[in-house]
Amino acid sequence: MTVIDANRMHEIEAHYPEYFHRSFRQRFGGLMILIATLLYSLYAVWFFDLPKLFAEAHWERVGIYLSQWVSYDVQPEFRIKDDGSIEVRYPRFSPLGDNPHPDWLVDNPDDSITVSISGASRTVTVSKSQTIVTAHGISVPVEVTSGAPKVVGPVPGWMTVYDDNVLADLGFAGNVSISVDRVKIRKRFIGWANFVFDTQSSFFDKPIGEVVSLIVSGPRIKPDQSNLSLAFDDIWNNSEWQHGDVWTKLFQTIVMAFLGTLLGSLAAFPLAFLAARNITPNRLLNQILKRFFDFLRSVDMLIWALFLTRALGPGPLAGSGAIFLTETGTLGKLYSEGLENIDNKPREGIQSTGAQTVLVHRYGIMPQIVPVIVSQTLYQWESNVRGATIIGAVGAGGIGLKLWEAMRTNANWENVAYMVILILLVVFLFDAASNALRHRLMGTKTH
Amino acid sequence: MTVADTQPQMQSTREIRTAWERMVARRRFYTILGLVILIAAFASSVRFADESNAGHFFDRLPHLFDFLSWLIPKDWNDVWRALFDIASVNDKGGEEFNFDKGRVYISGAFYIPEYFELMIVTINVALISTIVAFVFAVPLSFFAARNLTRSWPLRIFTKRLMEFLRAFPEIVIAGLFSAILSIGPVAAIIAITLHTIGALGKLFYEVAENIDMKPHEGMKAVGANWCERVRFAALPQVLPNFTSYALLRLEINVRASTIIGAVGGGGIGEELKLSISRGFGAKTMALVLLLFVTIVAVDQFSAWLRRRLVGEHAFLLQH
Numbered sequence: 167m168t169v170i171d172a173n174r175m176h177e178i179e180a181h182y183p184e185y186f187h188r189s190f191r192q193r194f195g196g197l198m199i200l201i202a203t204l205l206y207s208l209y210a211v212w213f214f215d216l217p218k219l220f221a222e223a224h225w226e227r228v229g230i231y232l233s234q235w236v237s238y239d240v241q242p243e244f245r246i247k248d249d250g251s252i253e254v255r256y257p258r259f260s261p262l263g264d265n266p267h268p269d270w271l272v273d274n275p276d277d278s279i280t281v282s283i284s285g286a287s288r289t290v291t292v293s294k295s296q297t298i299v300t301a302h303g304i305s306v307p308v309e310v311t312s313g314a315p316k317v318v319g320p321v322p323g324w325m326t327v328y329d330d331n332v333l334a335d336l337g338f339a340g341n342v343s344i345s346v347d348r349v350k351i352r353k354r355f356i357g358w359a360n361f362v363f364d365t366q367s368s369f370f371d372k373p374i375g376e377v378v379s380l381i382v383s384g385p386r387i388k389p390d391q392s393n394l395s396l397a398f399d400d401i402w403n404n405s406e407w408q409h410g411d412v413w414t415k416l417f418q419t420i421v422m423a424f425l426g427t428l429l430g431s432l433a434a435f436p437l438a439f440l441a442a443r444n445i446t447p448n449r450l451l452n453q454i455l456k457r458f459f460d461f462l463r464s465v466d467m468l469i470w471a472l473f474l475t476r477a478l479g480p481g482p483l484a485g486s487g488a489i490f491l492t493e494t495g496t497l498g499k500l501y502s503e504g505l506e507n508i509d510n511k512p513r514e515g516i517q518s519t520g521a522q523t524v525l526v527h528r529y530g531i532m533p534q535i536v537p538v539i540v541s542q543t544l545y546q547w548e549s550n551v552r553g554a555t556i557i558g559a560v561g562a563g564g565i566g567l568k569l570w571e572a573m574r575t576n577a578n579w580e581n582v583a584y585m586v587i588l589i590l591l592v593v594f595l596f597d598a599a600s601n602a603l604r605h606r607l608m609g610t611k612t613h
Numbered sequence: 614m615t616v617a618d619t620q621p622q623m624q625s626t627r628e629i630r631t632a633w634e635r636m637v638a639r640r641r642f643y644t645i646l647g648l649v650i651l652i653a654a655f656a657s658s659v660r661f662a663d664e665s666n667a668g669h670f671f672d673r674l675p676h677l678f679d680f681l682s683w684l685i686p687k688d689w690n691d692v693w694r695a696l697f698d699i700a701s702v703n704d705k706g707g708e709e710f711n712f713d714k715g716r717v718y719i720s721g722a723f724y725i726p727e728y729f730e731l732m733i734v735t736i737n738v739a740l741i742s743t744i745v746a747f748v749f750a751v752p753l754s755f756f757a758a759r760n761l762t763r764s765w766p767l768r769i770f771t772k773r774l775m776e777f778l779r780a781f782p783e784i785v786i787a788g789l790f791s792a793i794l795s796i797g798p799v800a801a802i803i804a805i806t807l808h809t810i811g812a813l814g815k816l817f818y819e820v821a822e823n824i825d826m827k828p829h830e831g832m833k834a835v836g837a838n839w840c841e842r843v844r845f846a847a848l849p850q851v852l853p854n855f856t857s858y859a860l861l862r863l864e865i866n867v868r869a870s871t872i873i874g875a876v877g878g879g880g881i882g883e884e885l886k887l888s889i890s891r892g893f894g895a896k897t898m899a900l901v902l903l904l905f906v907t908i909v910a911v912d913q914f915s916a917w918l919r920r921r922l923v924g925e926h927a928f929l930l931q932h
Binding site: 203206210220222414422460464466467468473555557 | 651655661665669676678679680737745776785792797873875882890
């Protein structure tokens with residue numbers, strides 16, 4: 167490698183001044199933009215008050231919510247009656263139904279009850295006089311004979327003592343709340359409880375083999391309905407998971423996107439011919455239509471949805487209308503741009519044979535523009551399926567509202583997970599289908 | 614030429630003709646079949662949508678423009694008053710004409726009207742999410758580009774990650790974070806940022822895959838490592854297009870932040886939703902006007918900037 171000496175360097179510098187004496191903007195423009203962006207980011211941190219917000223955030227909820235996506239809990243309650251016996255109760259909509267003795271709940275010979283929260287290492291034994299919580303390798307007895315629960319011995323870090331109850335936090339596996347006359351246990355299980363049959367169903371808690379044999383050859387559970395249709399009814403109207411409702415709403419979302427895009431495409435198609443400069447040589451008309459498309463797009467889908475839910479009432483019709491109006495604007499713009507980019511020679515050729523305008527359009531323009539139109543429309547349909555989940559949340563029908571309601575209650579995160587998975591599946595399916603169709607139409611292969 | 618010579622030729626012409634006709638007939642059949650399926654799907658979709666809607670289309674058709682009548686205020690000056698928070702003469706204690714409530718005082722008597730403040734929040738949400746997403750999407754797009762990253766597991770993983778971020782419903786992220794961070798615009802920022810990383814990442818890696826590889830080879834020949842190659846060979850080529858796409862995304866994000874706002878993320882969307890659902894004509898007009906002007910202004914500005922960056926390119930409106 168040759169080493170460049172100073173003279174040679176000056177020579178090069180003199181020879182290519184444009185590379186060595188660049189203007190202030192060229193030299194520092196990028197840096198200034200970077201600094202401006204950084205300053206803006208700092209301003210945004212102050213504007214949204216991020217440090218305070220993040221300090222006050224309930225980060226522990228992340229774990230709780232995320233674990234609720236894939237798990238459920240059972241909350242048995244042990245009441246110590248005056249005569250010394252212990253009564254087990256479950257809340258009204260317990261995932262176990264009315265089963266007071268699952269196999270993780272053991273009756274001991276001395277009338278106490280042992281609950282296994284996570285195997286043998288984390289257990290709770292409830293008896294008349296005291297509750298023993300075993301976890302993290304130690305057993306902590308809590309006396310309940312006096313007016314308030316009292317921890318015997320030192321209080322471990324995972325236990326909190328309040329005035330009238332003691333709370334033991336056993337991590338993901340659950341927690342125990344002990345007061346004088348009752349012990350509340352929350353035991354967490356991985357999985358989605360009662361996903362197929364809810365606790366009201368006649369098929370609840372039966373093994374798969376038994377359900378199948380009941381459906382195929384069992385005696386009728388309800389005399390006026392076959393077991394197959396009863397089973398289907400029970401699944402479809404599952405009160406916890408609401409499969410029927412969720413799937414209907416999901417279908418509504420797809421239909422909304424389909425109707426809106428199709429109608430928008432039908433409306434945009436003739437308008438695009440009038441808006442294209444090369445096809446309709448009327449500047450005023452071109453401009454009016456293009457501004458009209460801009461207007462339809464910039465008054466957003468959300469605003470159209472809000473107006474239409476007022477006009478038509480909440481439901482998929484309002485959503486379709488909103489997508490239709492926005493799509494007329496979007497597709498009108500895309501189509502007219504596509505039309506302006508076509509090759510004019512076939513048109514001129516057909517014109518020179520003295521063909522009518524309709525025929526010129528049919529044979530001179532259509533073959534060129536159809537693949538573009540179909541591809542754009544498919545793409546918009548696909549992206550509208552995604553968009554329709556959001557406008558659904560403001561009342562325009564579809565799965566959005568259901569999703570929003572499930573989140574608002576802060577308790578049904580497993581239902582949210584179920585709907586999210588369905589939405590993701592639909593979006594990916596549409597993605598793949600529209601990609602495949604587009605590639606066939608355009609005759610190109612990418613990816 | 615004898616008859617015997619022409620006969621087989623005529624036969625072959627006829628064969629070609631019949632084959633052609635058969636082909637045309639089949640094509641026509643498929644076209645008609647496709648149309649029939651489309652029309653059937655359309656008709657049943659209309660029926661389904663109409664039946665599951667709260668009000669039916671033909672029942673509501675005569676009332677379709679009723680909402681326009683409440684939208685038109687009795688006193689047109691109320692629109693301006695609502696926009697600039699000037700006390701209305703129509704104010705009778707209700708919230709409909711209570712305009713001077715939400716002022717944000719800067720110093721002395723100088724104030725920002727409520728709606729302008731909300732609009733500033735909304736634009737800031739869009740701007741900061743685009744900037745943060747840009748910062749994440751650039752490196753991710755280089756990992757996903759076929760010509761820059763040789764390891765296919767990394768490439769496939771990045772592409773799938775971006776697809777996942779794109780497809781994940783934004784309201785779920787917004788809902789999750791508004792439960793964690795308390796309700797406000799930051800949940801919307803996170804939701805929009807995550808979506809934008811996926812959307813920009815896809816556009817970016819498509820740009821990165823189409824670059825001229827000669828500078829890259831040159832850098833490689835002098836022994837530059839991966840980071841240096843990307844920085845000095847790829848980045849200068851893709852930066853104008855990247856910026857242009859980011860600006861395009863900014864336009865989309867201004868709208869997105871209004872939508873997310875309407876489902877609980879604060880900003881102007883929430884106010885608009887409340888105003889429409891309560892039937893406040895003048896307030897709604899003021900909000901729509903402000904939103905319309907802002908979106909058109911952002912669109913025009915970014916179109917102008919994009920033209921300066923990459924010239925007269927027709928860009929797709931991609932979500």
